[in-house]
Amino acid sequence: MGHVYAIANQKGGVGKTTTAVNLAACTAESGRQTLVVDLDPQCNATVTLGFDRDAEPSTYDALCGEVSVAAAARPTATDNLWLVPASRDLAGAAVELPGLERSELRLREGLGPIRERFAATLLDCPPSLGPITVNALTAADRVIVPVQAEYLALEGLVQFLDTLQTVRRRLNPSLVLTGIAITMADERTRLSQDVERELRDHFEDLVLETVVPRSVRLAEAPSFGLPVIAHAPASRGALAYRALAEEVLARG
């Protein structure tokens, strides 16, 4: 039985796409069938995995009901790793979805039949708390919240956790927060150390042990259309995401 993980945080640029794609590549590398669903109209996960934007069928088609998620899933260059690509018209979904019947449940219902096929499904969310992210949180079993080791990212975390509580109460009582993942940490700066300490003091074991360091290999990999474990397998970024994947799977 697989899990569906929402990779979400309304703060922009904290490493949601980088975490979704690289965690997925690590679970695929360990032999588990893995699916990435790109829910962001920026199509960053789609491009990071080597596809063109606006491939069809896309997540938009699956959300608005024309095709099933299963029909939109396609294999990537990485063994065991599949993708449902995003397209730009997803930007319209944020305005169209609230008008549809049972709109918050569309992704949950769309994913239904294929949950069994994948050991792990990762939902890459856009930087907002709008209808698409709510759909993802309603469809998911688990949530991973990437947080940059910086002040403004810390600021927004409480707001995100409030939203999580509301979705859990109203739409998805079984949703579990797997953890908060510290990303782009620069151990040399006091700021990064202070933010990490504050996070661990405040949120305790909700914060995952593994910290992903700032590593230029991670920022380069998307320009080759590859996860970092394929682009630079021995880099600090690749080692960190392998460790993070193990920790996430161990948390169940």
Next chain:
Amino acid sequence: MGHVYAIANQKGGVGKTTTAVNLAACTAESGRQTLVVDLDPQCNATVTLGFDRDAEPSTYDALCGEVSVAAAARPTATDNLWLVPASRDLAGAAVELPGLERSELRLREGLGPIRERFAATLLDCPPSLGPITVNALTAADRVIVPVQAEYLALEGLVQFLDTLQTVRRRLNPSLVLTGIAITMADERTRLSQDVERELRDHFEDLVLETVVPRSVRLAEAPSFGLPVIAHAPASRGALAYRALAEEVLARG
């Protein structure tokens, strides 16, 4: 006669808030009356300028018509710098606005009376191309697009410029792109150099000369509720934003 600048890019974490707040502080330092309007439900510009989230009246009250923008503007700790704070209910505006009469013009009409009072008004936009950003692009005379010197930020730029064209054609024909501002550049990495070269080759003089380097002082300043020119006046970040402000004002 002042200008209204939208600081916008749907890519998250590219330095929109950091650019809006620090450009504004530099124009205020030069003796010009300056206003920052925080249009992001994350309230990052509000917090960066030392205010609590959810201060009232807020941008939400001005957008949904209960108060004028002038009534919501308040002075900050920096001379000549004023702020219209954001609140979390702005997240609801993205869904509510499309239902209102002439919704795209709300901010433009709200700003009308106070344009003359400020030499520069800077609109900090959320990381999306939704109704709030469209409102900002319709209200603005100029647009500044911060872009991180990284591959994924480059990817999203074409999509943003397409949207800009659409807004200019349908809603705001006099909107001028002041320029693309390269932020968080790390001159030591090949990636940063490659992205900067690609930007300048592709977009030529639309790319502003001044490049803002990655500087931890810029990331620290928000935790003190201060712009970087107050927190660390001699830092590379402060010097870069002073130079960027001069270049922006010179472009008219």
